[in-house]
Amino acid sequence: MSAIVVENISKSFGKTKALDNISFNVKRGELFGLIGPDGAGKTTLFRLLTTLYTPDSGRASVDGFDIVNQYRSIRERVGYMPGQFSLYQDLTVEENLNFFAALFDSNLKNSYDLIAPIYRQIEPFKNRKAGKLSGGMKQKLALSCALIHHPSILFLDEPTTGVDAVSRNEFWDMLSDLKNRGITILVSTPYMDEASRCNRIALCNEGRIMRIDTPDNIVATFDSALYAIKADNMYQLLLSARNQPGITNCYPFGETHHLVVDNNFDIDSFKTAHADIKGFDIMPMRPTIEDMFIKLMRQ
Amino acid sequence: MKQKFSSFIKKESLHILRDVRTMMIVLLIPVVLMILFGFAISTEVNNLNVAIVASNHSESVRQVADKLSANPYFSFLGYIDNSDIDIKLRKGEVDAIIVFDKDYDRLLSQRSQGVDTPPAIQFIFDASNTNIAQTGAAYLQNVISSDLTHQEMLNLHLLYNPQMKSAYNFVPGIMGLIFILICAMMTSVSIVREKEVGTLEVLLVSPVRPIKIILAKMVPYFLISCINLATILLIARYLLDVPMSGGMGGIITISIIYLILSLMLGLLISTIASSQVIALLVSAMVMMLPMMMLSGMVFPIENLPTVLKPLPYIVPARWYIEAIRKLMIMGLPFSAVLKEVGILIFMTFAFMGIALKNFKNRLE
Numbered sequence: 001m002s003a004i005v006v007e008n009i010s011k012s013f014g015k016t017k018a019l020d021n022i023s024f025n026v027k028r029g030e031l032f033g034l035i036g037p038d039g040a041g042k043t044t045l046f047r048l049l050t051t052l053y054t055p056d057s058g059r060a061s062v063d064g065f066d067i068v069n070q071y072r073s074i075r076e077r078v079g080y081m082p083g084q085f086s087l088y089q090d091l092t093v094e095e096n097l098n099f100f101a102a103l104f105d106s107n108l109k110n111s112y113d114l115i116a117p118i119y120r121q122i123e124p125f126k127n128r129k130a131g132k133l134s135g136g137m138k139q140k141l142a143l144s145c146a147l148i149h150h151p152s153i154l155f156l157d158e159p160t161t162g163v164d165a166v167s168r169n170e171f172w173d174m175l176s177d178l179k180n181r182g183i184t185i186l187v188s189t190p191y192m193d194e195a196s197r198c199n200r201i202a203l204c205n206e207g208r209i210m211r212i213d214t215p216d217n218i219v220a221t222f223d224s225a226l227y228a229i230k231a232d233n234m235y236q237l238l239l240s241a242r243n244q245p246g247i248t249n250c251y252p253f254g255e256t257h258h259l260v261v262d263n264n265f266d267i268d269s270f271k272t273a274h275a276d277i278k279g280f281d282i283m284p285m286r287p288t289i290e291d292m293f294i295k296l297m298r299q
Numbered sequence: 300m301k302q303k304f305s306s307f308i309k310k311e312s313l314h315i316l317r318d319v320r321t322m323m324i325v326l327l328i329p330v331v332l333m334i335l336f337g338f339a340i341s342t343e344v345n346n347l348n349v350a351i352v353a354s355n356h357s358e359s360v361r362q363v364a365d366k367l368s369a370n371p372y373f374s375f376l377g378y379i380d381n382s383d384i385d386i387k388l389r390k391g392e393v394d395a396i397i398v399f400d401k402d403y404d405r406l407l408s409q410r411s412q413g414v415d416t417p418p419a420i421q422f423i424f425d426a427s428n429t430n431i432a433q434t435g436a437a438y439l440q441n442v443i444s445s446d447l448t449h450q451e452m453l454n455l456h457l458l459y460n461p462q463m464k465s466a467y468n469f470v471p472g473i474m475g476l477i478f479i480l481i482c483a484m485m486t487s488v489s490i491v492r493e494k495e496v497g498t499l500e501v502l503l504v505s506p507v508r509p510i511k512i513i514l515a516k517m518v519p520y521f522l523i524s525c526i527n528l529a530t531i532l533l534i535a536r537y538l539l540d541v542p543m544s545g546g547m548g549g550i551i552t553i554s555i556i557y558l559i560l561s562l563m564l565g566l567l568i569s570t571i572a573s574s575q576v577i578a579l580l581v582s583a584m585v586m587m588l589p590m591m592m593l594s595g596m597v598f599p600i601e602n603l604p605t606v607l608k609p610l611p612y613i614v615p616a617r618w619y620i621e622a623i624r625k626l627m628i629m630g631l632p633f634s635a636v637l638k639e640v641g642i643l644i645f646m647t648f649a650f651m652g653i654a655l656k657n658f659k660n661r662l663e
Binding site: 047050078086089090103 | 496
């Protein structure tokens, strides 16, 4: 049985279509990632699955319970961490945990085992007010609170946004650990580089899912040749590269530009054309999920 | 379950205790208002500056002057010349001037013999403040006429508040206002804060019915309001000497009903308002102002234009203030305010019903 089943869900706010006929399944014990930029509809989807919204059309179930009719049962068994930091900033770390434990008829002792690997890192600051924690520590506290009642499914809406790179990495390690304990996790992120930490991902944009697969398979379906180019004057390079024959797309990517080409592309004539540009260099690249995302967006 | 509810109350109390500034304001507002209205802002006329114009300082004129000097409501500034009247008034040095006719003694004696005489005394008032002028003129007339023998005696008998102390008028009004302010405004803002900060989102995705958390929110505010009630009653009784002759029990009972009503009103506002600012505005502008205007606290309800006459009937503060007046000032027994109690209880349940119906278990 799937942990989460979404069938043809649509949701609009006024004239804006936040979700447009979305369907997907999340298997039990899976770490499933929703990858997409702001405005892709990720938060709306989370709020639907956590029973905070009702869909305009379509149906969905979480842990076998319908999100509209059986929402009480869902609320008992899921952990939810909204995108916005949603703990009480004027309460201490410990007071927050105790409150959320009481909310779920649990207590810190009962849940200590599960949350220990995470909570231990913030335990030295347990008497500090939540509002005075760093971004990474806030996320750890929020995750601890979401876990305090042993949920079977965890919904994490952009948990790593606004967190430094080291803490982000740590956070994903924690998620892998939780997954190994059998908890199904649905997580969203705008960072493409985090996608590889998921079992499967859904690439979303403008209320639609463009593709669902494992990160490796998604990269493997990138069927064009890809190069990285650079020069001293990157902007000039971008303009001139786009005018060359055989170029499907050229876009800035980190410190280089990525060049997607078709069969008409000839690397030698491309090199000749840019020979007089200072610091010019071109090398073949392995595509990443972000390249795939950009490709899908253009279709 | 009980333990759960108490941990919610504990969390709410922590919120309030951590916000020391707000808590101090909430606890001090009643004290400040009571003292302001009780002493500083008063519609009584005190220390009215009076001068006398008299061509001969006869015995009867001096008697009036002595009366004025001895009276705490007036300060007798002395005799001035006829030509100074205008200047003294313009400079604001005097508020009122009593002018005695130069034939005052003769007219007085003629009058005592039953002869119809023209007026022998003139009051000149600075009426730029009509309140002072009117009240002062009435006082002054009282003082003078009590001195004039064989004059037609007007028998004015003021019941319940014979000294016309303004504190008697304002204490019930302030009580009506304060509890709306603290209960309705504070609870609605604190509930809406959870919406705004996003914590409500997490609370909703939990097995607890959110209404329970919100009811837990009301407990600390109820307790704070009880402290305020005690402060107000103590100040009223011992500092402002309000009689409370109707019995403390009745006053406290009806006040607690009114407290709960205000809490429900706060809950109702929170179901409508989407942000703290709106909650604040709704409580302040939509609730408090009409309550001041339409409850009879500031303006007599009887003076309202006919179109607005039905409005006070739906203002809870009006019933509360009326009941408190009966109990506190008129000294009526509790049985005299049963109608008001009934109306307040009905309103409490009505507000609660609408609020619970409006309360959403989802975000939309």
